[in-house]
Amino acid sequence: ETGVTQTPRHLVMGMTNKKSLKCEQHLGHNAMYWYKQSAKKPLELMFVYNFKEQTENNSVPSRFSPECPNSSHLFLHLHTLQPEDSALYLCASSLRDFSYNEQFFGPGTRLTVL
Amino acid sequence: AQSVSQHNHHVILSEAASLELGCNYSYGGTVNLFWYVQYPGQHLQLLLKYFSGDPLVKGIKGFEAEFIKSKFSFNLRKPSVQWSDTAEYFCAVNGMGYGGSQGNLIFGKGTKLSVKP
Numbered sequence: 062e063t064g065v066t067q068t069p070r071h072l073v074m075g076m077t078n079k080k081s082l083k084c085e086q087h088l089g090h091n092a093m094y095w096y097k098q099s100a101k102k103p104l105e106l107m108f109v110y111n112f113k114e115q116t117e118n119n120s121v122p123s124r125f126s127p128e129c130p131n132s133s134h135l136f137l138h139l140h141t142l143q144p145e146d147s148a149l150y151l152c153a154s155s156l157r158d159f160s161y162n163e164q165f166f167g168p169g170t171r172l173t174v175l
Numbered sequence: 176a177q178s179v180s181q182h183n184h185h186v187i188l189s190e191a192a193s194l195e196l197g198c199n200y201s202y203g204g205t206v207n208l209f210w211y212v213q214y215p216g217q218h219l220q221l222l223l224k225y226f227s228g229d230p231l232v233k234g235i236k237g238f239e240a241e242f243i244k245s246k247f248s249f250n251l252r253k254p255s256v257q258w259s260d261t262a263e264y265f266c267a268v269n270g271m272g273y274g275g276s277q278g279n280l281i282f283g284k285g286t287k288l289s290v291k292p
Contacts, residue, residue, distance in 0.1 A: 063218055103179070104265065104282035117279060151219065164280065166211075166219035 064088040065167035067152050073173045074142065082137040082170045084152030091157050093135040094164065095127060098149040110135060111157065142174045177202045179268050181283035188256050189291045196251040196286050198266030208249040209267040209280065210240055219265070225249065236260070258292045 064087045074080050086093065095107040109117035110129040124146075126138040135152055149169045155162035182197035200206065210222040223234025230242040240251045249266060266283040 063220065065218075101284065103284045104267075104280075106279055106281075109279065153219075163209075163221050163224065165221075168218045 063165045063167065065152060065154055065165050067150075067167040067170050069170060070168065071171045071173075073175065074139070075175050076142060076144070078142075079138070079140040081139065082150055082152075082172075084135040084137075084167055086133055086135075086152075086154040086165070086167075088154060088165060089156075090154040090165070091132050092155045092162070093129060093132070094153040094155075095135065095137055096151040096153065098151055098169070100148075104151070108137075139172075142172075144174050147172055147174045177268070177270055177281055179266055179281050179283035181264075181266055181286050183286045184284070185287045185289070187289045187291065190258055191255045192290075194251070194253040194256045194260070194288070196264055196266075196288070198249045198251065198283060199247050200249070200266075200268040200281075201247065202268065202270040204270055207269045208240070208242060209269075210234065210238070210249075210251050211265045211267060211282075212262050213265070213285075214262040222251070222264070256288070256290050258290045261288060261290045263287050 066085050068083045092111045094109050097105045097107055106119050107121045108127045113129050124141050128136040149171050151169045152167040153164040155164045178201050180199045208225040211219045212222045213219045222238050223232050223240055225232045225242045233239045238253050240249055242249050263285045265285045267280040269280050
């Protein structure tokens with residue numbers, strides 16, 4: 062266990078559904094991240110939050126909507142997704158939004174879009 | 176665009192064999208370098224990191240990596256692998272001052288290591 066939990070671990074949804082992914086960290090960190098891990102592709106950074114403020118949106122389509130109500134919780138709201146959005150979505154946290162801070166990863170949510 | 180290349184997609188070794196996984200990055204400035212490992216069914220975890228100082232970095236479980244600035248490389252090594260090292264290994268780079276906020280990591284595609292008992 063890294064102190065970063067993600068729910069659900071698996072999610073199957075249709076293209077018209079709305080669902081949310083949840084991430085929680087128990088490490089006292091102030092920065093949180095969403096990554097997308099697709100087969101045979103590098104891990105892709107999606108969003109970065111530092112002290113609840115979004116500091117990075119890596120050209121992510123608007124059908125992905127992040128929310129960070131506090132430094133311990135991060136959500137990814139999903140709506141009208143496409144089959145190519147099927148992937149493992151990883152959450153990570155670090156002490157602050159600095160390059161020398163180690164990022165701690167959660168176990169991921171395996172998303173399948175039908 | 177900045178990128179990270181990992182030369183091998185899948186490496187198969189017998190126990191006690193030596194390991195070297197290649198990692199090259201494209202960025203001309205100051206970099207911080209990381210190797211992460213993902214064991215089957217487990218989360219990504221940090222194996223080792225380089226920020227400055229001695230370019231030979233030692234990590235957990237007997238792994239080490241050498242930063243060669245002139246070659247833009249950060250290869251991972253282990254003298255004698257064990258079956259329990261079977262995992263996927265990811266090289267990641269953070270270039271100071273690029274990619275938006277400084278916390279951003281650029282990952283390679285990963286190398287799967289299978290160690291035969």
